[in-house]
Amino acid sequence: MCGIAALQIRDVGLRASLGELMHGMLCGIVDRGPDSAGLAIYNDPTLTPAGTSTVTVLNAELTPDALAAALRDALPPAVGVTVTVTGFGETTLINAQIGTGALEDAITSILPGVQIAGRGEHAAVRKGTGHPLDLAELYDLRSATGSQGLSHTRMATESAVTAAGSHPFTVADDLCLVHNGSFSNHATIRRQLRAEGVTCDSENDSEVAARFIAWCLAAGDTLTTALEKLGSVFDGFYTLVVTTATSMAIVRDPIACKPAIIAETDAWVAMASEYRALAHLPGIESARIFEPAPGVVYTWTLDSTKELVTL
Amino acid sequence: MTLTQAPVHIETVDLAVSTVRELNQALHATDDGTSWVVDTPAGQHNIAVGIDRDLDLVVNGHVGYYFAGMHQKGRVTVHGSAGVGLAENIMSGTVHVTGDASQAAAATGQGGLVIIDGNTGARCGISMKGVDIVVGGDIGHASAFMAQAGRLVVCGDAGEGLGDSIYEARIYVKGTVASLGADCVEKPLRPEHLAELAELLTLAGRTDAPTDFRRYGSARTLYHFAAVNAAAY
Numbered sequence: 001m002c003g004i005a006a007l008q009i010r011d012v013g014l015r016a017s018l019g020e021l022m023h024g025m026l027c028g029i030v031d032r033g034p035d036s037a038g039l040a041i042y043n044d045p046t047l048t049p050a051g052t053s054t055v056t057v058l059n060a061e062l063t064p065d066a067l068a069a070a071l072r073d074a075l076p077p078a079v080g081v082t083v084t085v086t087g088f089g090e091t092t093l094i095n096a097q098i099g100t101g102a103l104e105d106a107i108t109s110i111l112p113g114v115q116i117a118g119r120g121e122h123a124a125v126r127k128g129t130g131h132p133l134d135l136a137e138l139y140d141l142r143s144a145t146g147s148q149g150l151s152h153t154r155m156a157t158e159s160a161v162t163a164a165g166s167h168p169f170t171v172a173d174d175l176c177l178v179h180n181g182s183f184s185n186h187a188t189i190r191r192q193l194r195a196e197g198v199t200c201d202s203e204n205d206s207e208v209a210a211r212f213i214a215w216c217l218a219a220g221d222t223l224t225t226a227l228e229k230l231g232s233v234f235d236g237f238y239t240l241v242v243t244t245a246t247s248m249a250i251v252r253d254p255i256a257c258k259p260a261i262i263a264e265t266d267a268w269v270a271m272a273s274e275y276r277a278l279a280h281l282p283g284i285e286s287a288r289i290f291e292p293a294p295g296v297v298y299t300w301t302l303d304s305t306k307e308l309v310t311l
Numbered sequence: 312m313t314l315t316q317a318p319v320h321i322e323t324v325d326l327a328v329s330t331v332r333e334l335n336q337a338l339h340a341t342d343d344g345t346s347w348v349v350d351t352p353a354g355q356h357n358i359a360v361g362i363d364r365d366l367d368l369v370v371n372g373h374v375g376y377y378f379a380g381m382h383q384k385g386r387v388t389v390h391g392s393a394g395v396g397l398a399e400n401i402m403s404g405t406v407h408v409t410g411d412a413s414q415a416a417a418a419t420g421q422g423g424l425v426i427i428d429g430n431t432g433a434r435c436g437i438s439m440k441g442v443d444i445v446v447g448g449d450i451g452h453a454s455a456f457m458a459q460a461g462r463l464v465v466c467g468d469a470g471e472g473l474g475d476s477i478y479e480a481r482i483y484v485k486g487t488v489a490s491l492g493a494d495c496v497e498k499p500l501r502p503e504h505l506a507e508l509a510e511l512l513t514l515a516g517r518t519d520a521p522t523d524f525r526r527y528g529s530a531r532t533l534y535h536f537a538a539v540n541a542a543a544y
């Protein structure tokens with residue numbers, strides 16, 4: 001069992017409340033996964049300042065100050081490049097005014113083998129082990145603002161309780177995946193992806209799904225098409241939420257063992273494992289509330305378009 | 312002579328203030344004939360489970376998992392929707408949801424009546440053992456799986472695999488059936504079926520015409536081992 005809660009806000013006036021609303025949603029899914037948790041927040045000007053890249057590393061062996069100093073030495077001496085490094089327990093968030101790839105390269109030159117758990121220009125990923133509400137305090141979730149976010153509470157089944165095994169999985173720029181369920185053929189698909197040159201950095205089944213989607217997107221698929229392909233390749237139980245810089249998609253396996261409920265208003269669309277995570281949202285009384293049908297990919301974009309595709 | 316009826320006292324419980332356990336314990340300890348209103352359920356789980364008093368209970372808002380599980384007596388109404396396992400293993404009494412219900416509504420129910428005005432998710436009436444279920448809208452896949460007794464009335468459409476491995480129980484569907492499960496077949500709608508269907512629809516407060524429904528049930532070919540299949544084992 002795991003918990004998922006995701007929120008996309010279309011009403012620009014409500015985006016200052018993203019963290020507050022997501023905190024309430026997280027409270028509603030704690031019981032489903034008390035061993036670890038993670039968050040992705042999109043377009044928070046403090047976490048992901050405009051014009052910078054943001055990379056998340058796990059269990060960095062340097063203090064934030066030492067890592068920042070090392071990065072300033074390592075980065076090309078471009079005029080005006082500032083580096084910000086902030087520690088959040090097992091997660092360290094690094095911002096710099098250079099491309100994500102260059103920033104990742106600089107980080108791995110300083111910390112060889114370090115696990116990179118987040119990357120992009122819009123998404124800030126933080127995750128770790130411990131009680132989800134303690135982690136929410138550590139990450140100061142209630143102060144977050146932005147356009148969309150997703151959260152996950154984990155009850156581990158397929159791999160160890162570690163920060164690396166926590167969700168979301170962010171294996172390409174601004175692409176985040178959270179999963180409730182378990183895949184039964186992930187080892188086979190991991191081997192196939194490795195043969196294609198894809199690197200996995202945990203033994204987690206959900207990471208393989210994230211790698212698969214990233215691989216499809218890199219080959220030119222849309223998010224919806226990538227999830228359709230996932231449905232034909234992956235075997236197991238899943239409710240997935242996948243976000244990109246501009247969109248949020250939800251899909252359940254055709255047997256629909258794992259729960260999901262969606263609430264939609266003109267101002268926002270929210271998804272959670274259980275209704276009680278949505279009960280506090282503004283305007284929930286008049287929201288359109290429904291369970292996503294089995295085997296259907298639902299995709300919403302920040303410009304308010306919506307797409308439904310049956311697997 | 313003038314008969315003055317005593318005003319009905321209604322006990323109100325706000326679940327923003329009281330816990331679900333406090334409510335449930337109060338419902339278990341109360342007298343027959345009492346009336347209860349529950350506000351602010353906020354999707355919490357296990358509300359109103361195990362009621363064995365002949366009471367009336369109204370819940371204003373959406374409820375979570377296993378609402379009115381093991382229901383034994385009384386009439387329970389939710390003005391909202393219900394999560395997974397609504398009225399699971401209901402024994403008798405009535406549970407009415409004005410909105411939708413998630414999967415496994417009235418699962419394993421042994422008796423009583425469960426009314427859902429909206430739609431249900433998958434596995435509605437799974438392993439039903441005598442409960443009557445009336446759904447105003449559609450039901451999801453694998454509904455009435457291994458149903459053993461009772462009646463399932465669906466005024467909308469049914470999803471894939473309806474009545475798979477059904478033993479007994481009678482299923483009435485007004486709309487389309489995406490597919491029938493193993494050993495579930497359409498059967499003739501005889502006068503006694505129209506009569507029981509009319510009764511169930513009336514109990515559920517519906518005006519649908521019984522003649523618009525089709526009946527499904529067990530072909531009873533899975534009851535006994537068939538020697539022709541011996542090689543499959």
